[in-house]
Amino acid sequence: MNIKHLIGFGLTAGLLSSAAYAQDNITTGFDPVIEDRAMTSMIGWTAGVSAATRFNTSDDFDHLENEVEGFVELTYGGFHTGLSATSLYQDPTDDVEFEANLGYGADFGQGLSWDLTYGYIWLNDSENHSEEITATLGFPIGRDASGAFAVIIDPDNGESDQEVAFEAPLSERWTAVGLIGNSDRDDNIYAEAGAVYDFGDGISFEALYEDTNDGDGVLGFTVSYEIGG
DSSP states (O other): OOOOOOOOOOOSTTOOSOSOTTOTTSOSSSOTTOOOOOOEEEEEEEEEEEEEEEEETTTTTEEEEEEEEEEEEEEEETEEEEEEEEEOTTOSSOSEEEEEEEEEEEEETTTEEEEEEEEEEEESSSOOEEEEEEEEEEEEETTTEEEEEEEEEOTTTOOEEEEEEEEEEOSSSEEEEEEEEEETTTTEEEEEEEEEEEEETTEEEEEEEEEETTSOOEEEEEEEEEEEO
């Protein structure tokens, strides 16, 4: 699905991707489980673009890939729908991965929120496709930090990923982010940790380290721009 928006439902424009590097069925980048989505009766929209580069920390920081992603999302009340396109680096068959999603979320209790989203992922040339159903519970951690728990289910086989994520402000512009997950689909455990810098005017920079128990660590850098109305 593609660090696009587990808390309140993605984080910032810099969080435009999802899950850990070694998961073949998910685009790389911080998982969009944390996202601030206003519950209003008016139609809202958000659009953004990001550019990322990633390096293998276990192999003399050998360059792994570059990635460009764009997305647009519409909201109405608790309903939201979106479309994203992500470039595939040196793929012999496909150049772009697309994802369309539709969901609903709402706030409840003391700072709690929930969201249920269906996502359909396909490629531009091959006939490969997949589906995901993501259930998310957002919750506060202390006064300023936020957390979220998400279960991402593959409806074709019933297997899932389970993730816990957090974001915590470090200063007026810096935010720390982190995630740990277990994948039944890929039979591994993965984790992510990083920081996001907000330049203002919708521009952000993210440095993110990703690792799994059965793969090499990856360090990625992403610049993003987001607008909305």
